[in-house]
Amino acid sequence: MTFANRDWLSADCAHVLHPWANVAALGAEAPMMLVEAEGVRVKDSQGNTYLDAIGGMWCMTVGYGRHELADAMQKQALRLPYYTPFGAMANEPAAELAARLAALAPGDLKRVHFTTCGSTAVESALRFAHYYFGATGRPAKKHIVSRVDAYHGSTYLAASVSGKQWDRTCFHYEDTFVHLLQSPNVLARPPGMSVERFCDRLVDAFERLIARVGAENIACFIAEPILASGGVIVPPDGYHQRMLEVCRRHDVLYISDEVVTGIGRLGHYFASEARFGIVPDMIVSAKGLTSGYQPLGAVLISERLLAEISGPRAYGHGVFTHGFTYSGHPVACAVALANLDLMEREGVCAHVREVGPYFQARLAELRDFPVVRDIRGDHLMACIECRTPDGSGDLDEAIRIAGRIDAFCQAKGLLVRPYENLCILSPPLIVSRADIDAICEILRAALETESSRAFA
Known part of the structure; x- marks a missing residue:
């Protein structure tokens, strides 16, 4: 079969189902x-x-x-294009990138779990929270707290903790252990209410939810520092610091979703501490990590958490049964390293x-x-x-x-x-x-x- 001189617009209309496609006009709208x-x-x-x-x-x-990124891609593909990341198998670009990210990350977020994109990175962070509490003898702590207007991805759990109602259609979403707090959009505050009082109200709502559900049942709070697809919503000053304080008091993990805000978009490699003054338990990264040249995501995890579930404290047979075929893909990681080199040099x-x-x-x-x-x-x-x-x-x-x-x-x-x-x-x-x-x-x-x- 030959496809020479093919009308690729027609081929797209006939054969591609795009993310967020308008199926009411499927095949009729030329992209x-x-x-x-x-x-x-x-x-x-x-x-x-x-x-x-x-x-x-x-x-x-x-x-x-950028030829530097394309050259890194080609060089690594010719040297080692892929090998399984499972178990005790490793590759040099993934190891180097993990060390590089650990050096850039705030606090003790020194352990990196690689994924394929932002959605799978969010999924992995949430599942790690479940694994962590299960491995430390608290399996009831599985509830997840997110926010209205949040967007965290389109895999099952990531979509379930996303709070954009317009995106919710015919799919099934987890609702037995997912809770959505009010959006921190200051435009939504009642008339006459100050931004400071609105922030108080948001934090109080989190406290009330914890009291209602029970801290013994809540695993984590996940938040974008700035809600991106939800409308570039910038929370009130001090909001993230106060929400982290609530998490610390109730033994709830704080996951900072920096898929968008990280890798330079706010002027820092990670915005959680540099821009918002917090060191969360996990940071999720993707998108700018490779400048879009290759698909790659990552979860940066606190060493404190890993210390509690590894070595002699490991659960059962000691295997962390989660990951992906393309976790730590050597070509993607090589591109991310070249991207970070360029960002630093320029x-x-x-x-x-x-x-x-x-x-x-x-x-x-x-x-x-x-x-x-x-x-x-x-x-x-x-x-x-x-x-x-x-x-x-x-x-x-x-x-x-x-x-x-x-x-x-x-x-x-x-x-x-x-x-x-x-x-x-x-x-x-x-x-x-x-x-x-x-x-x-x-x-x-x-x-x-x-x-x-x-x-x-």
């Missing part, structure tokens, strides 16, 4: 076929070039077309700390358009939340508004991510001030056009 990329720009099969303001999907750090985190405030300031200039309900973010992650003309909160109409803004931007050579009524932005970490200006000027034109149309 954008991307064929090339360089720096912060991508090109489609029609020859159009776009400034990628979503960084692939939060994951682009050092930019497209000062990417320092660059983000320098241009991030500029990005947020330029976006803030767009707040006054009638179609804008809110603009929020931190460094190189941001969100424009759209509202309806009548202020009714009609989500379907707000989604259509965000979709039209996205279409306008795309026609002008800018890719933003429409998600519900949100326009999400997460450009590659090498984005320049000139690129930021271009992003904001196209967005300005889009918001002006939509405001004139919707609010006429």
Whole structure:
């Protein structure tokens, strides 16, 4: 069978089921076929070039077309493309990367469990929490606490602890031991309530849930430092520190999901301590770890926890019966090492700390358009939340508004991510001030056009 000169757009429509596909239009909507990329720009099969303001999907750090990453990929694939990671089998890139991440991580998070992506890393962190309490004689501690608006992935447990109701459709979700706290979105606080009092209310709600369920039954609390896909929601100051204090008092593990906020997006390799002042029991990482060049995820685990379940304290036959065929894949780990080398050599985190405030300031200039309900973010992650003309909160109409803004931007050579009524932005970490200006000027034109149309 030959596929020479095949119409790949038609092939995609006929044969590919995309993540989050609109099955109501399955096979009828032609996707954008991307064929090339360089720096912060991508090109489609029609020859159009776009400034990628979503960084692939939060994951682009050092930019497209980096020969250093491709060379690392090729070199490792020719030397050792794969071998089983199970049991006592190891490979050099995975060992080196684990040591590198342990050196970058806060506190005693020195043990690394590799996975294939963010979803499987979250799944692994949650399962480790269950294993830990089972191995220490407390198997009843299996309940998991998460939050409304959280997104942690699409595997079974990861999807179950995600709190975005719009994403919940015909799948089954675990609801017997998963609990969702209120979103820390300050826009959702009651009229007249201060942000400080709202934070008190959020922490009190956690305490009340623990009292109701019983600390003896709760394994962990999982939280993104900034809720990413849920709308780039930045919790009130001090929120994470206070939630960690509650966890410590009740022997509940704190899992920080840094799939998005880690590896430079907030200007640090890990934001938990550097940005939010906490050292959790586990940190979940993925996306920017390889700059999207290879699939890879990781869970960084406290040595304190491992000490309690290893050696003479090990449970039963002593085997940690969890992992994946591609855990610690040598090619993926080699790419991650090359990515970290590039980030260090080019000062990417320092660059983000320098241009991030500029990005947020330029976006803030767009707040006054009638179609804008809110603009929020931190460094190189941001969100424009759209509202309806009548202020009714009609989500379907707000989604259509965000979709039209996205279409306008795309026609002008800018890719933003429409998600519900949100326009999400997460450009590659090498984005320049000139690129930021271009992003904001196209967005300005889009918001002006939509405001004139919707609010006429």
